Amino acid sequence: MKKVFIIDDHSLFSNALKVLINKFKGYEVAFCGQNGKELIHRLQDKSHSPPDIILLDMNMPIMNGLETMDWLVKNNYDIPVLVLSMQGEAQVILEMIKKGVKGYLLKDSSPQLLKKGLDDTLNFGFFHTENVTQALVASLNTKYHHLDLKDREIEFLKLLCSERTYKEIADLMFLSPKTIDGYRDTLFEKLDVHSRVGLVIYAIKNNIHQM
Numbered sequence: 246m247k248k249v250f251i252i253d254d255h256s257l258f259s260n261a262l263k264v265l266i267n268k269f270k271g272y273e274v275a276f277c278g279q280n281g282k283e284l285i286h287r288l289q290d291k292s293h294s295p296p297d298i299i300l301l302d303m304n305m306p307i308m309n310g311l312e313t314m315d316w317l318v319k320n321n322y323d324i325p326v327l328v329l330s331m332q333g334e335a336q337v338i339l340e341m342i343k344k345g346v347k348g349y350l351l352k353d354s355s356p357q358l359l360k361k362g363l364d365d366t367l368n369f370g371f372f373h374t375e376n377v378t379q380a381l382v383a384s385l386n387t388k389y390h391h392l393d394l395k396d397r398e399i400e401f402l403k404l405l406c407s408e409r410t411y412k413e414i415a416d417l418m419f420l421s422p423k424t425i426d427g428y429r430d431t432l433f434e435k436l437d438v439h440s441r442v443g444l445v446i447y448a449i450k451n452n453i454h455q456m
Contacts, residue, residue, distance in 0.1 A: 247367060248275040248294070252284050252313065253302040253329070258352070262300070262329075269360050281308030285316060295324060298366060301346070303330040303337065314344040318439050325366050329359075342446070345439030348372030369408050371441045394435075401428045402448045405441060 249266055251274055253259040263274040275296060278284045285308075288295060303310035310328060317324065328341055328349045338349045347366045350359060351374075358374070365372040394402070397418070404414045415425040433439060436447050 246273045247271055247297040247363075248273055249363070250275060250284065250287070250296040250299045251277045252279075252281065252299060252305070253277075254279040254305040255302075265356055265359070266363075269363070272363060280305040281310070281313030281316065284313060288322065295322075297325070298363060299324055299326045300329050301326050303328060303332050303341075310341065311344070314341065314346060318345055325370070327362055327366050327372065329354075339446075342440060342442045343438060345443070347440060347442065348374065350374060369410060371445075373442075394432075398428060398432060399453055401425070402432070402444060402453055406445050406448050 249272055251259045251262055251266075253262070256279070259277045259279075263277060266272050266274050276287050276293075278287060284299070287293060301310050301313060308316075310330070314326065317326065326346045328346050329352055330337075330349070331352050341349060348362050348371060350362050350372075354362075354374075362372045362374070400418065401414065404417060409417070411425050411429070412422055415422045418425070429441075429444075432444055436444065438444060438447065
């Protein structure tokens with residue numbers, strides 16, 4: 246069973262979401278918190294195992310979604326985060342993606358889309374919806390400073406733009422998964438991003454996403 250944490254300050258919504266997710270095959274909600282502080286306390290409690298994925302709201306008292314992501318990144322918590330929010334502005338979506346979230350869903354999404362979001366995030370490492378795609382397209386007007394990348398790094402970036410897993414990419418490049426992790430971490434540092442989606446944004450903006 247994949248363990249899910251729900252972090253949302255609206256109790257009625259999070260309780261209803263818990264009931265829904267517990268009906269999904271292979272998923273179980275292990276914790277519901279009302280803000281980032283409650284999430285931190287839970288993660289730091291070593292008597293409980295960490296989740297496989299976190300569903301995170303944006304607008305919360307005490308510690309909101311942005312602040313929570315900053316803390317997770319700073320403290321090296323490599324737990325997939327899927328945002329579930331009422332905010333659909335492109336700027337907010339891009340900001341959260343750059344901070345490392347794996348996908349962004351609106352709260353009026355269907356149960357089927359939520360299930361796909363959970364599945365894709367855990368299976369592929371990211372989840373794109375129409376609102377995320379629109380935000381990425383809108384961001385193309387702003388160019389990154391193009392950095393000098395090695396040929397193998399560019400090849401890796403191109404493969405990242407597909408739905409292949411890191412292991413599949415390693416096989417295609419005839420490299421070990423550990424070496425692929427090294428490419429990813431090096432690019433995270435070079436490009437100042439924290440997620441696969443951030444790397445894909447860079448590839449799109451610099452027209453190096455086509456095979």
